[in-house]
Amino acid sequence: xTRQESQAAWSNWKPLPGDWHPSxxxxxxxxxxxxxxxxxxxxxxxxxxxxxCAAQLRLLDGTLQWRAPKPLAKTVATxxxxxxxxxxDWTGLTDSxxxxxxxxxxxxxxxxxxLRILRQPFGETLLGFLCSATKQIGQIKQxxxxxxxxxxxxxDWPGQTPAGQPRDELGALSMSKRQTGTVRHRLPTWAELAVxxxxxxxxxxxxxxxxxxxxxxxxxxxxxGWLEATESLPYSVAKARxxxxxxxxxxxxxxxxxxxxxxxxxxxxxxxxxxxxARRYGLTGWKPAPVALFGRTHFGPLAGLAQxxxxxxxxxxxxx
DNA sequence: AGGCAGGTGGCCA
DNA sequence: TGGCCACCTGCC
Numbered sequence: 295x296t297r298q299e300s301q302a303a304w305s306n307w308k309p310l311p312g313d314w315h316p317s318x319x320x321x322x323x324x325x326x327x328x329x330x331x332x333x334x335x336x337x338x339x340x341x342x343x344x345x346x347c348a349a350q351l352r353l354l355d356g357t358l359q360w361r362a363p364k365p366l367a368k369t370v371a372t373x374x375x376x377x378x379x380x381x382x383d384w385t386g387l388t389d390s391x392x393x394x395x396x397x398x399x400x401x402x403x404x405x406x407x408x409l410r411i412l413r414q415p416f417g418e419t420l421l422g423f424l425c426s427a428t429k430q431i432g433q434i435k436q437x438x439x440x441x442x443x444x445x446x447x448x449x450d451w452p453g454q455t456p457a458g459q460p461r462d463e464l465g466a467l468s469m470s471k472r473q474t475g476t477v478r479h480r481l482p483t484w485a486e487l488a489v490x491x492x493x494x495x496x497x498x499x500x501x502x503x504x505x506x507x508x509x510x511x512x513x514x515x516x517x518x519g520w521l522e523a524t525e526s527l528p529y530s531v532a533k534a535r536x537x538x539x540x541x542x543x544x545x546x547x548x549x550x551x552x553x554x555x556x557x558x559x560x561x562x563x564x565x566x567x568x569x570x571x572a573r574r575y576g577l578t579g580w581k582p583a584p585v586a587l588f589g590r591t592h593f594g595p596l597a598g599l600a601q602x603x604x605x606x607x608x609x610x611x612x613x614x
Numbered sequence: 615a616g617g618c619a620g621g622t623g624g625c626c627a
Numbered sequence: 628t629g630g631c632c633a634c635c636t637g638c639c
Contacts, residue, residue, distance in 0.1 A: 328620065423620085426620050426621080427619090427620075427621040427622065428619045428620075428634095428635095429619065429621095429636095429637095430619060430620075430638090431620075433619085433636090433637070433638085496635080499637080500636095501634075501635025502622095502633090502634040502635050502636095503621095503635080505634085506622080540622090541621085541622065541623090542621095543621060543622050543623080544621090544622095545621060545622090546621070546622085562620080564620040564621080565619085565620065566620065567620090581629085581630095616639105617639095618637105618638090619636100619637095619638090619639105621634105622634090623633095624631105624632090625630105625631090625632090625633105626629100626630090626631080626632105627630090
C-alpha cells in the first residue's frame with residue numbers, strides 16, 4: 295500500500311464555536327457511545343465521516359478543536375456544528391429533565407456532564423441502526439466500515455488507514471485486530487444500496503440484517519422522496535412510517551428519530567435500557583413496550599436525552 | 615465449545 | 628395482544 299493517499303492536507307485546527315467543553319470520557323461517549331458508528335479514535339484525535347463530510351476533533355486544554363480536509367473545510371465549518379447539534383442549549387435541556395426528583399437520573403447526569411445527542415444524516419442513521427440488531431458497537435462499526443469501503447464512494451479526504459495496518463485480500467481488516475480505524479469512504483446511499491445484491495451485503499458481515507437492508511433499499515427506491523419527507527414529519531407520524539420498513543421496529547425507529555432527526559421525545563428501549571429500568575426503577579420483568587410507555591411518562595418530552603444518560607451509565611466499564 | 619449479542623417478523627393460542 | 632423462536636456470525 296502506498297502512502298500517497300495520506301498526503302492530502304488537513305486545515306488548521308480551530309476551536310469549535312459554542313461553549314461545549316466535554317471531558318475526554320464524555321466526548322468519547324457522545325461520538326462513540328452507540329449513537330454513531332463512524333468515529334474512530336487514535337492518538338488523542340477523533341476522526342469521523344458523515345454524508346460528504348469528514349472531520350477530526352481533539353481536546354486541547356479542555357477546549358474542543360476541529361479540522362477538516364482542506365477542500366471540505368468550508369463545508370464542514372457549517373456542517374459540523376449541525377452534526378454536533380451545537381445550536382441547542384444542552385445545559386438547559388438537561389436541566390429540564392426530572393433529575394431533581396429522580397436520584398438515579400441525577401447520578402447519571404452527574405457522571406456524564408455535557409453529554410449530548412448528535413444530529414446525524416437521517417438516511418445514514420437508518421442504515422447504521424439496521425445493522426445494529428443483536429450486535430455490539432464494535433461489530434456494528436465493522437459492518438459500516440465494510441459497507442463504506444466496498445460500496446461507498448471514496449471520500450474527498452485524507453486516507454485514515456493507520457500505517458502498516460494489515461488487510462486481507464477481501465479488504466477486511468483482520469477480525470482479530472478489531473481495528474475499525476478507517477474512515478476512507480462514504481457510506482453507500484440508499485440509492486446505491488438498492489442495486490447491490492443481497493449476497494454482497496451479507497459478505498459485509500451483515501448476516502440476516504442484509505435482507506432487511508436490501509428490502510429497505512428496494513422500498514425506498516420505489517418511493518423517491520419518501521425518506522426525506524419522513525424526516526420532517528411530526529414524531530408519531532414519522533415513526534409510523536419508519537415502522538413500514540422491513541427490519542425497522544420500535545427500537546430502531548426511535549433510534550433513527552433520536553440520533554438522526556433530533557427528536558428528543560423518541561425513547562428507544564434496548565436491552566441496556568431494559569436492564570436499567572428493571573434494576574433502577576423496579577420494572578423487573580417488564581416488556582419493552584410498557585417500559586417505553588413508562589419512560590415517556592416518567593422522563594417527559596425529552597425522554598430520549600434521559601435515555602442517553604441512563605444508557606451511558608449502564609454501559610460504564612464494570613457497570614453496576 | 616456453545617451460548618450470546620443495541621431486534622424484528624412471523625406464527626401460534 | 629402476548630409469548631416464543633428463527634434469523635447470521637464472530638467472539639468471550
